[in-house]
Amino acid sequence: MSTDALPSVDRTHGLLKGHPRPRPASALSSVATLAWRAMLKIKHVPFQLFDVTVMPIMFTLLFTYIFGGALAGTPREYIQYLLPGVLVQTIIFITVYTGMGLNTDINKGLYDRFRSLPMWQGSPVFGALAGDVFRYSVASTLIIVMGLILGFRPEGGVLGVLLAVALVLTFGFALSWLWIIVGMLVKTPESVMTTSFVLLMPLTFASNIFVDLSTMPDWLRAIVGHNPVTYLANASRGLMHGRAQASDVVWVLIASAAIVLVSAPIALRLYRKER
Amino acid sequence: MTHAIETHALVKSFGATRALDGVDLRIRRGSVYGLLGPNGAGKTTTVRILSTLRKPDAGTATVLGHDVVREAKLVRQKVSLTGQYASVDEDLTGQENLVLVARLLGFSWTQARARATELLEAFDLTDAARRQVSTYSGGMRRRIDIAASLVAIPEVLFLDEPTTGLDPRARNEVWDLVRRIAAEGTTVLLTTQYLDEADRLAERMAVIDHGRVIAEGTSRDLKASVGSNALHLRLARADQRALAQELITRVLGDGLLPSTDPTEVAARLGDTGQAVEVLGALAAGRIDVAEFSVGTPSLDEVFLALTGKPAEPVASTNGTEKATR
Ligand SMILES: Nc1ncnc2c1ncn2[C@@H]1O[C@H](COP(=O)(O)OP(=O)(O)OP(=O)(O)O)[C@@H](O)[C@H]1O
Ligand SMILES: [Mg+2]
Numbered sequence: 001m002s003t004d005a006l007p008s009v010d011r012t013h014g015l016l017k018g019h020p021r022p023r024p025a026s027a028l029s030s031v032a033t034l035a036w037r038a039m040l041k042i043k044h045v046p047f048q049l050f051d052v053t054v055m056p057i058m059f060t061l062l063f064t065y066i067f068g069g070a071l072a073g074t075p076r077e078y079i080q081y082l083l084p085g086v087l088v089q090t091i092i093f094i095t096v097y098t099g100m101g102l103n104t105d106i107n108k109g110l111y112d113r114f115r116s117l118p119m120w121q122g123s124p125v126f127g128a129l130a131g132d133v134f135r136y137s138v139a140s141t142l143i144i145v146m147g148l149i150l151g152f153r154p155e156g157g158v159l160g161v162l163l164a165v166a167l168v169l170t171f172g173f174a175l176s177w178l179w180i181i182v183g184m185l186v187k188t189p190e191s192v193m194t195t196s197f198v199l200l201m202p203l204t205f206a207s208n209i210f211v212d213l214s215t216m217p218d219w220l221r222a223i224v225g226h227n228p229v230t231y232l233a234n235a236s237r238g239l240m241h242g243r244a245q246a247s248d249v250v251w252v253l254i255a256s257a258a259i260v261l262v263s264a265p266i267a268l269r270l271y272r273k274e275r
Numbered sequence: 276m277t278h279a280i281e282t283h284a285l286v287k288s289f290g291a292t293r294a295l296d297g298v299d300l301r302i303r304r305g306s307v308y309g310l311l312g313p314n315g316a317g318k319t320t321t322v323r324i325l326s327t328l329r330k331p332d333a334g335t336a337t338v339l340g341h342d343v344v345r346e347a348k349l350v351r352q353k354v355s356l357t358g359q360y361a362s363v364d365e366d367l368t369g370q371e372n373l374v375l376v377a378r379l380l381g382f383s384w385t386q387a388r389a390r391a392t393e394l395l396e397a398f399d400l401t402d403a404a405r406r407q408v409s410t411y412s413g414g415m416r417r418r419i420d421i422a423a424s425l426v427a428i429p430e431v432l433f434l435d436e437p438t439t440g441l442d443p444r445a446r447n448e449v450w451d452l453v454r455r456i457a458a459e460g461t462t463v464l465l466t467t468q469y470l471d472e473a474d475r476l477a478e479r480m481a482v483i484d485h486g487r488v489i490a491e492g493t494s495r496d497l498k499a500s501v502g503s504n505a506l507h508l509r510l511a512r513a514d515q516r517a518l519a520q521e522l523i524t525r526v527l528g529d530g531l532l533p534s535t536d537p538t539e540v541a542a543r544l545g546d547t548g549q550a551v552e553v554l555g556a557l558a559a560g561r562i563d564v565a566e567f568s569v570g571t572p573s574l575d576e577v578f579l580a581l582t583g584k585p586a587e588p589v590a591s592t593n594g595t596e597k598a599t600r
């Protein structure tokens with residue numbers, strides 16, 4: 001029989017009879033299932049991890065060896081300063097994928113399927129986020145390992161690095177909610193990317209990720225000094241090298257909480273809204 | 276409760292477009308019901324409201340006695356939707372897609388995998404089970420999509436244009452499947468642009484256009500509403516059509532039925548005897564008639580008469596086909 005044929009009667013016998021439906025999945029179980037789906041997507045399309053890993057490697061190599069000498073005396077000194085910042089920059093940029101993935105699902109009609117199922121309606125958003133946090137962790141690990149190879153020596157030790165990564169992931173998680181909102185409002189995944197990059201480019205470059213505040217003219221320092229990314233980069237650096245300022249860390253945590261508190265309800269509301 | 280689906284004066288607008296303009300439907304439990312209409316008629320909008328994906332601006336709808344707005348969750352527990360466009364994850368394999376849906380419906384991992392295997396087997400997708408859906412053909416996609424809607428057999432199944440884009444053989448297979456799902460007691464609401472599809476599958480149907488139900492009933496009712504007898508003529512030359520229509524109007528008064536085919540003329544007859552008069556007048560006017568028949572109007576004509584627009588050409592008439600002498 002050709003593979004294009006549909007079931008013969010005997011093969012579907014009983015298959016189309018109403019099975020007793022199981023009780024609807026709990027919220028936790030549906031979120032876990034959708035997180036599993038996010039993992040499968042990474043497994044089937046490992047290219048998703050490609051840009052997550054290649055971009056930070058390129059940035060680190062370029063900045064360390066081209067500007068390192070000029071900015072900090074030697075590349076080896078500079079990477080101590082740069083690497084915690086590259087982690088921040090990378091995670092901030094890949095948060096955009098959360099919004100793009102969601103937008104793709106909506107365009108592909110997959111959300112119609114999800115929304116017509118009797119599960120907690122927030123599950124797809126949280127499932128996607130769980131998958132994304134996994135992706136951020138992979139990217140963070142790669143960046144740290146690459147840094148260690150290039151001569152990065154965090155004075156804060158393993159604990160310091162872990163705390164820094166945890167803080168950056170927390171901020172990334174919070175930021176993702178913004179792109180979820182964008183992902184629901186614009187038409188295509190490309191517009192999600194464009195919209196968010198317009199915001200992220202100045203945010204990451206007008207920060208102290210690459211250069212120290214003290215090297216900047218006064219007017220620029222005023223701007224950069226108030227950039228939330230600067231606080232995050234300071235906190236990340238501080239934690240990795242064991243000299244974190246509590247104020248930086250607290251500020252980042254407050255900012256993250258504020259973003260989630262404002263944008264998560266909007267995002268979930270938009271998600272439940274018909275389209 | 277005898278009705279699986281009931282709607283009263285459903286209204287839905289998108290900006291200035293009134294997608295639904297007061298739709299009333301009553302669909303008997305366990306039946307296959309056809310929602311027939313051209314592009315933009317409001318078919319998808321109706322199905323999306325009934326499957327709780329959209330809220331109506333006005334009017335009410337109940338599915339299995341549950342209000343689709345107030346008791347959306349209850350409705351979702353009993354219905355399945357196969358949308359107009361495939362709603363499966365293309366990055367995942369066929370098997371993974373079915374397990375995903377089964378898990379979200381509350382099956383355990385073991386049950387979910389067993390049900391997926393069973394469905395893949397039944398839909399003849401076992402060989403493709405471990406391939407990503409992005410590598411599937413159109414027909415295979417449609418199948419995995421329908422299979423995903425049958426992981427838990429719903430009491431009401433919505434199929435939005437289930438055969439659009441399928442080759443004739445795959446269409447037949449979907450038809451067969453719809454009949455079998457219905458035979459097991461599921462109510463099926465199916466939208467289509469193909470008149471023959473509704474004619475073959477649906478017990479009753481509603482024709483909708485511009486968001487309004489313009490006709491409702493069995494296909495026999497619909498045909499009868501346009502007149503019980505019709506004369507169908509196929510002309511040898513398309514350029515004689517205007518003249519032929521004029522001659523027919525002279526004999527019958529009013530009664531021409533619209534037709535999309537430039538070589539076809541159809542007219543409603545008061546009694547079959549008028550057919551002879553018409554043919555006589557045409558012969559006298561030297562009109563070359565290739566074929567003629569007297570019978571009930573086709574659904575195409577019903578559609579045209581009701582909407583004033585041609586139906587999608589795929590269904591039955593083919594304008595370029597040459598008449599045989
Ligand atoms: N999300 C939307 N935003 C704006 N207009 C919409 C939207 N959805 C539907 N419409 C409009 O509502 C009308 C009915 O659309 P609907 O999709 O229900 O038609 P349909 O009968 O399913 O057509 P088709 O056969 O092309 O699928 C159309 O004029 C369409 O343009
Ligand atoms: Mg449609």
